[in-house]
Amino acid sequence: MLATILGVIGGVLRLSKNWIVRKLMAVYVEGFRNVPLLLWIVAIYALMTEGTPQPRDFRVAEDGTAAASMIFDAFAITNRGVYIPAPVWGPNAVFLLAIFVLSIVGAFVYRSYAKKVLFDTGRLLPMVWPALLIAIVPTILMYFILGRPIGLDYPELGGFNFQGGTQISNPLTALWLALSLYTGAFITEIVRAGILSVSKGQSEASFALGMRPNRTMNLVILPQALRVIIPPMTSQYLNLSKNSSLAIAVGYPDVRATLGGITLNQTGRALECMLLLGLFYLGLSLIISFLMNIYNNSKKLQER
Amino acid sequence: MSDTDSEVISFFVREKMLEEQEPPLTERGAVKWLRENLFSSWLNGLLTIVSLYVIWYILSGIVPWLWSPTWSLGSLSECREVLTGLGETTHQACWGVIRDRWQQLLFGFYPSDAYWRPTLALVILLAGLAPVLFGSIPRWFLLFSAATPFVLFLLLWGGPIWTPLLVGVGLVLGVVAFRYLVGVNQIVAVLAAIIVPVLFWLFLVEPIAFELTYTAPIGLEFIPSKDFGGFMLSVVIGVAAIILSLPLGIMLALGRASDLFIVTKLSVIFIEIIRGVPLIVWLFTASLLLNYFLPPGTSFDLTLRVIIMVTLFSAAYIAEVVRGGLAAVPKGQYEGADSLGLSYWQSMQLIVLPQALKISIPGIVNTFIGLFKDTTLVVFIGLLDPLGLTSAIRASTDWNGIYWELYVFIGVLFFIACYGMGRYSLWLETKLQRENR
Structure with a gap:
């Protein structure tokens, strides 16, 4: 997810007219593409474990200073993991969730209504802001009406470690960051290629029709670029899912460690375990490519 | 009338060419480049400033770390001592480890007395790849490329010279068989080109290599791949x-x-x-x-x-x-x-x-x-x-x-x-x- 966002932003920035931004993105892409992913994972893991403060550094000393401090008093990055507030579900939380889901549905309904108005009458209703309002405002209102059913449990320093909150372990953070940055570099290049593949005549034509640059990008260039982008993007997602097996480098117990490690050691049946593991990844890959194929077919050029 | 006309016209006609002038300051040299590439709109200007800040932030973190006079030191504790002695923080690189362990x-x-072997192998590999990668090198050099894998094997793993040599001879035999039979029938030639070397490798290489090693033990010291x-x-x-x-x-x-x-x-x-x-x-x-x-x-x-x-x-x-x-x-x-x-x-x-x-x-x-x-x-x-x-x-x-x-x-x-x-x-x-x- 982060990889996609990074990649799309990076892809657009790499085509920016701004020389410095272009060069900066080129350095990012080349740096991540030409160095093994494994090296990035262990490097980021080392950064997380060696470069971050210990929990005891957060203790306020007698002179009122601490070696490290929490961000917004809610997030603590330590060498034992990242501590974030955990939600506490109150009695009425179900209603709140239901309203949230309903209002998101409402936002989509509004969008399709606006589209219908546009196609029927040619009148352009504002899309983004009303949809966002519909999605968010009722939930916030109900949150206060219902008496704050969802609270937050902040992590606090207690004893030798943080108590409360949720701990996101360092291996997971390192793996997630490294995979996102690495895959983001590849997606950047894919997006760039996709946008470049739309011929210049298309954007010139849409300017000639009097469209504004924003709308040109959204209605003319991106839909065409998307067709070129989706297939290589699929294979990047497949790579990502397979690269997640590198969790072994930082000792995060993913399926390779459980099925290919613990089960194998306990049963001693190497062949069966490896077969199951292979089938698991094969199944995962097939599911991802199946979903992406559906998406691809929906975006594909409709030919006769 | 015509007189006044010509007078009026001559009033507007410039008689001397204007000297060529440089374009205005904003349209030439570094300023133009800056305006076009970095500050063409307010959004672009903002991006420029943000990315300059990012570059400065990253470099200010990395450069002092890289610039660290620790090349000759023998251990991490020595590094720390020297760096504190210089009045600098310990957040600096300790390059002694590279000097100490780069060979490893x-x-x-x-084995350290055989480091010349992989080094030579790398040189030969590059030389062997050159005619394949760049078309401008004479064709006969390709023969050298074909021999490269066997030389590399010998250099890296060592052992008697005869085994890789005989494997290579097997390939040559296959090529010869193909050339000889291709006039007769193509399928037979292809089959022979596969079967002859395989038979040669399976049945003849080992005894011949053994005999040759026994009589003429030429070769390099064997190094196991572990x-x-x-x-x-x-x-x-x-x-x-x-x-x-x-x-x-x-x-x-x-x-x-x-x-x-x-x-x-x-x-x-x-x-x-x-x-x-x-x-x-x-x-x-x-x-x-x-x-x-x-x-x-x-x-x-x-x-x-x-x-x-x-x-x-x-x-x-x-x-x-x-x-x-x-x-x-x-x-x-x-x-x-x-x-x-x-x-x-x-x-x-x-x-x-x-x-x-x-x-x-x-x-x-x-x-x-x-x-x-x-x-x-x-x-x-x-x-x-x-x-x-x-x-x-x-x-x-x-x-x-x-x-x-x-x-x-x-x-x-x-x-x-x-x-x-x-x-x-x-x-x-x-x-x-x-x-x-």
Whole structure:
């Protein structure tokens, strides 16, 4: 997810007219593409474990200073993991969730209504802001009406470690960051290629029709670029899912460690375990490519 | 009247040419470049300032760390002492570790008096690759390239000179048999070219090599592949897998595009199964399972098993890339070749593959870069690649707790290799493109 966002932003920035931004993105892409992913994972893991403060550094000393401090008093990055507030579900939380889901549905309904108005009458209703309002405002209102059913449990320093909150372990953070940055570099290049593949005549034509640059990008260039982008993007997602097996480098117990490690050691049946593991990844890959194929077919050029 | 007219006109006509003037300040030199590239709109200006800040932030973190007078020191504690003595923080690199251990990072546990062997092997490899990579070198040099793999094997692993020599002789025998029989019948010639060397290898190489070693023990000291390590191991696995997987991948792609039902299905199954599973699982399979499928009593070297697995893995990916290239060749080309009366192999070799491979160069090089980077994964099955050696180095008391210096060193090595491959592919593309016009 982060990889996609990074990649799309990076892809657009790499085509920016701004020389410095272009060069900066080129350095990012080349740096991540030409160095093994494994090296990035262990490097980021080392950064997380060696470069971050210990929990005891957060203790306020007698002179009122601490070696490290929490961000917004809610997030603590330590060498034992990242501590974030955990939600506490109150009695009425179900209603709140239901309203949230309903209002998101409402936002989509509004969008399709606006589209219908546009196609029927040619009148352009504002899309983004009303949809966002519909999605968010009722939930916030109900949150206060219902008496704050969802609270937050902040992590606090207690004893030798943080108590409360949720701990996101360092291996997971390192793996997630490294995979996102690495895959983001590849997606950047894919997006760039996709946008470049739309011929210049298309954007010139849409300017000639009097469209504004924003709308040109959204209605003319991106839909065409998307067709070129989706297939290589699929294979990047497949790579990502397979690269997640590198969790072994930082000792995060993913399926390779459980099925290919613990089960194998306990049963001693190497062949069966490896077969199951292979089938698991094969199944995962097939599911991802199946979903992406559906998406691809929906975006594909409709030919006769 | 006319007089006044001419007067009026002459009033407006300039008699002297204006001297050429420089464009205004905002339209020339650095200022113009700045305006166009960095500050063309307020958003762009904002982006410029933000990215300048990012660059400054990153550099101000990294440069003092890199600039650290610790090249000659022998341990991490010494480094810390010296740096505190200089009144600087300990957040600085300790480059002594690279000076102390660079040989280990490059060669692993290869005997230090034999370091000239992999070095020479690298030189020979580059020399052997040159005629293949750059077309401008004379053709007879290709013979040297063909002999390179055997020389490399001899240099890296050592042992008596006769075994690789005889394996090479087997290949020559195959070529001779093909040349001799091709006039008689093509299929017979192809079969003979396969069967003769295989028979030679199976039945004659071992006794002859044994006899020759007994009578004339020429050769180098044998070095088992468990002593291989470091960047050298990555290069050995990477280069071997790259060279082996290209032909295999092309064959698989042709198999997948073929009309023969069984060949197509087998290729599809092979490719999809290999691609569906991460390389790391295949490496574990290689280390744990491959012996199940071999006749009892045979035991392979782990490095060799890894090379086989990595080769199969990247062959599947190359097959897909080449398939894309094959699909991009217009159908008229296939039909044209058929109508000229070329056989399948002739049409592939002369017409389709040159065009398809040209299209798929970026993809193939991409796969090779990925393959080379993935050689670091062998650390998980106990081979000592550079990353594995970092923990070995950290295990010594002198260098306990050192991370970044080693990672930076390894990262730079890989970056140079992979960036070089990427540039080569770009160069090749532009070169082939120009010839096309």
